[in-house]
Amino acid sequence: MKEYIRKYFVLRRHQFAVAVKKAKKSRNCYLFLAPYAILFTLFNILPVVTSIFFSFTYYNILESPRFIGFENYINLILQDDIFLIGVKNTFLIAVITGPLGYIASFLFAWLINELPRWIRTIAVVVFYAPSIAGNVFVIFSIFFRGDAYGYVNAFLMDLGLIDAPILWLVNPTYMLPICMVVILWMSLGTGFLSFVAGLQGVDKSQYEAGYMDGIRNRWQELWFITLPNMKPMLMFGAVMSITQAFGVCDVTMALCGYPSTDYAARTVVTHLFDYGYSRFEMGYASAIATLLFLTMILCNKMIQSLLRRVGT
Amino acid sequence: MTERRKKQRHQAAILKRRQPNRSRAGDLLIYLFLILVAAAMVFPLVFAISSALKPLDELFMFPPKVFAQNPTLDNFQDLFVTMGKSWVTFSRYVFNTVFITAVGTGGHLIVASMGAFVLAKYEFPGAKTFFNIVVVALMFNGYVTAIPNYLIINALGWIDTCWAIIVPAFAAPIGLFLMKQFMEGLPMSLIEAAKIDGANEWKVFTGIVMPNVKPAWLTLIIFSVQSLWNNKAATFIYSEENKTLVYALQQIQSGGIARTGQAAAVTVIVMLVPVVIFILSESQILETMANSGLKD
Secondary structure (H helix, E strand, C coil), X not given: CHHHHHHHHXXXXXXXXXXXXXXXXXXXXXXXXXXXXXXXXXHHHHHHHHHHHHCCEECCXXXXXXXXXXXXXXXXXXXXXXXXXHHHHHHHHHHHHHHXXXXXXXXXXXXXXXXXXXXXXXXXXHHHHHHHCCCHHHHHHHHCCCCCCCHHHHHHHHHCCCCCCCCCCCCHHHHHHHHHHHHHHCCCCHHHHHHHHHHHCCCHHHHHHHHHCCCCCHHHHHHHHHHHHCHHHHHHHHHHHXXXXXXXXXXXXXXXXXXXHHHCCCCHHHHHHHHHHHCCCHHXXXXXXXXXXXXXXXXXXXXXXXXXXXXX | CHHHHHHHHHHHHHHHCCCCCCCHXXXXXXXXXXXXXXXXXXXXXXXXXXXXXXXXXXXXXXXCCCCCCCCCCHHXXXXXXXXXXXXXXXXXXXXXXXXXXXXHHHHHHHHHHHHHHHHHHCCCCCHHHHHHHHHHHXXXXXXXXXXXXXXXXXXXXCCCCCHHHHHHHHCCHHHHHHHHHHHCCCCHHHHHHHHHCCCCHHHHXXXXXXXXXXXXXXXHHHHHHHHHHCCXXXXXXXXXXXXXXXXXXXXXXXXXXXXXHHHHHHHHHHHHHHHHHHHHCHHHHHHHXXXXXXXX
């Protein structure tokens, strides 16, 4: 018995020595990684950790943080009605635009895949441009202007569908749907590029082999050959979609104002800005950030385990 | 036997057709659908551009025309006149944004490539763990870390300087991720050959690896330029002379009905830079994105 324990420790010591030796040998590797690693830790890891820490405190920048346990979280969930509106809106937007945008990204990437090269090049620009075009989406506030000179109002009145102009961006009934349309318009982003590139990389001989094995139409081809080949890109695209879907705030703030009527267009992120930058309740804002962080990570992990089953 | 040969000949004939599993009607329907959607996607952009080219009377014409009847560049001229009258000269805003975008993108490219190179090509303790953490960082966006970031930058004393925007941009996770995935495709023999010829690690990196991953450079550049160019930096920068172009332009945009034409010109200027860069580098970007997949 003693012999075994001694041997175990000898082995461990040996393994440790090997690891140290390896680390010493790869000194250069660490030197290369160091600049990125330091900055990444400082601006990505440390903020998450401090955010979690501050979420348990009362902190307003002027005074030093005071530990208050779970009070921030309790207040958020039990007392802050506006936060609950924000959560509801964010989830609605995420659940509708997230999957739709993701599916649209794949669908259009797939449909343009067989076009001749030069048309495909143009099509990629056309579909991708809205997502990188800065704040062009403010143009929708002209389309949906509330008076009779707003283009959508004028058009609908001409058709006789409505008698009086609708206050699209002030009336809570219409705010969220309009924001969703705009977000969908901008949703063919990084994931879309990844899909376009991935589809081009699928081995052509697999399709021929598939035909020999009795694949009869493009849908079967999609399910049995294309999708399994695209799995890594599908994962990447999902990460991009989810991250974006939960972070909605630019569009709602630009179109519906900040704050919006009855908080009807408030999202979790605008609530976070409100408490962080307007009221300087950093502890409370950190609690919001932490909840958002957990939701994003959990959602990503869930979707990834779902996507692993595609085509198998 | 003849039965089998007949079947084989049939299959060979079908394979010779360009696309075996496609029906003509289906293709037509898809084209129609694509054209409709593409028109809807591009309409707001076209409308924005043509608004910027409309003279004042056409801007307020009702019902509106999609295309400008008498296109002019008056709106852009007016914009420069307004900008010339602003308290801080216009060129200062341009300089700020160009400086932030150029330095931020350049630094990000160098720092992320150096990290990606060793993560992709060498095995050392901690490499896998570090990369997995970077992937997790892809899963949440900047809003989550906005407030602690402010506190950290405050502690570093960078509030109200351009470094508050530039230095955090160096560490964007998407750049390292894409670069590493792309570099994995480089043959190890290339690096080993250079080492046998006596090149050190740094020589290998600058002389062999970087010239071979140019498509990935462009991809990193477009993603970085896109986020920096559009960065309003409103939370970090207070003094007028350090503000960015987009921020100044948005002030004009919110200038009310009298500035409608100029606002349209602003929208076009802000949107053109990232879109043009993308158009110029599309094929290289797609080459990089082919390696973007997340493997288990």
